[in-house]
Amino acid sequence: MPDCFLTRGGDRPARVFCFPYAGGDPRVYLEWQERLDDHVDVVAVCPPGKAHRAHESLPVFDDLADDLATAIADEVGADPRPAQLFGHSFGGLLAFEVARRLRDLPAVGHLTASGVSAPSLLxxxxxxxxxxxxxxxxxxxxxxxxxxxxxxxxxxxxxxxxxxxxxxxxxxxxxYRYRPTPPLEIGVSIIVGTEDPHVGDVQVAPWAKECVEPPEQLRVAGGHFYFDPDPEPVLSLLRAHAEATTHVEVI
Incomplete structure (x- = not known):
């Protein structure tokens, strides 16, 4: 696995690639693995400047999105389990731009953007x-x-x-510079804390222009970092999306 990914996962039916927020350590997402049970393997996305890559300088936004999209495409090509993308705040914006670049990759089936305004406002x-x-x-x-x-x-x-x-x-x-492109055809979920002072209904509304189907919108108790100390609201969402992509009806 490339050095831009960190995981404690194994061979669970699905994977979620988690993008860190500004100043965040991607390794915190690995702590979610135990609570996701047997549903999904957590893959923490580690851009330059983070964790073991702290000595590397950051590229410009578009180049970073290109590099991470290529790495995920290669990883999913080698291991085509269903995958979803999750990112909080700045990580949500980065995950969105990576999803745009992976729109022709069937294995990537869902984007969850947490605590982030619609990209057109950023x-x-x-x-x-x-x-x-x-x-x-x-x-x-x-x-x-x-x-x-x-x-x-x-x-x-x-x-x-x-x-x-x-x-x-x-x-x-x-x-970052927003550029209009065709809306995403994958499922999109937006999750925001009810007391988030930075992201409210006005900031969330334009997300509807970024996806073919209306995005799932969830408001959960808490501020901008609503998942600290309890990430269960977002873990429930990730479990549900993983189960939706791997469930097979037996008749």
């Missing part, structure tokens, strides 16, 4: 403004998303470790 003015900040101002601005608890913001040593990668992700997000 990058938002708020993200642009935050990306222009540095140091403590940048960290303070991220409190809006619930990215850091107060004790982390107050710890300069911890911030010095976390901020460079997060700032690189924000710069990458600001470089």
């Amino acid at each position: 990058p938002s003015d708020r993200v642009r403004r935050i990306a222009d900040l540095d140091g403590a101002e940048f960290a303070d601005a991220l409190a809006y998303f619930g990215q850091f608890p107060p004790e982390v913001v107050a710890d300069k040593d911890v911030l010095n470790l976390l901020l460079p990668g997060l700032k690189a992700d924000f710069d990458l997000a600001v470089g």
Whole structure:
């Protein structure tokens, strides 16, 4: 398996490729494996600059989406189990653009975009403004998303470790340019926290233009990081999609 993928999975009937949010460690998704039971193998997508690839520099957004789409296409070509894509926040946008590039790959059957506005609205003015900040101002601005608890913001040593990668992700997000293409023919789900200050109904509505069938929309209790500490709302969704792609009726 390429070094852009991390997994603790095995030979479960389906797979989900999980894209990290800005500043996120893709390895956190591996903690979901045990709770997904026998339904789906978790494959954490690890772009340059993350985890064991921390020494690698990030490419521009389109090149990153191209590279990850190629890697997933190669992986699914070698192992054609049904696959779905999941991404939160910036990872949801990246998963969407990868789904666009994989539209001719039958094995990839569903996209779940979590905590992210419709791509046609991105990058938002708020993200642009935050990306222009540095140091403590940048960290303070991220409190809006619930990215850091107060004790982390107050710890300069911890911030010095976390901020460079997060700032690189924000710069990458600001470089995104939406381009209209034919809508996705696969299933699309949008899941957002009820108290998310960044993504509301206005930001979700234009997702309908990105898919042939109206997207499934779920609002769950919590803020932007609604799945912390309990990811069950999104795990239930991933289980259901995996079961839908692998279920065979016996008559």
